[in-house]
Amino acid sequence: xxxxxxxxxxxxxxxxxxxxxxxxLDGIERVEEVADLMPHxxxxxxxxxxxxxxxxxxxxxxxxDAPNAATANKVRExxxxxxxxxxxxxxxEAEEER
Numbered sequence: 001x002x003x004x005x006x007x008x009x010x011x012x013x014x015x016x017x018x019x020x021x022x023x024x025l026d027g028i029e030r031v032e033e034v035a036d037l038m039p040h041x042x043x044x045x046x047x048x049x050x051x052x053x054x055x056x057x058x059x060x061x062x063x064x065d066a067p068n069a070a071t072a073n074k075v076r077e078x079x080x081x082x083x084x085x086x087x088x089x090x091x092x093e094a095e096e097e098r
Contacts, residue, residue: 001065001066003064004072004076006061007059007091008059008090009090011058012060015060015062017082017086018079018083019033021079022062022078022079025074025075025078028064028065029067031064034062
């Protein structure tokens with residue numbers, strides 16, 4: 001069973017739209033947003049806190065369980081098309097077999 005991991009660089013609404021698309025596809029067994037494991041070095045007392053360079057689109061990471069390679073390909077194609085329409089960046093990590 002292929003496990004797809006993807007990273008979305010966009011706002012919460014964009015990530016939600018992609019998640020909704022994934023949940024609507026036939027055969028998808030699980031879509032889960034995984035926690036950001038990277039520690040952030042944001043310091044509220046920093047002189048650069050809140051400056052425009054610190055703000056930007058969020059990063060969301062999703063894991064998707066697909067039953068087979070054909071469904072995994074459909075996932076990639078559907079997500080790429082929606083990401084193009086939403087003007088967000090989506091990165092796919094290497095697919096794993098479970």
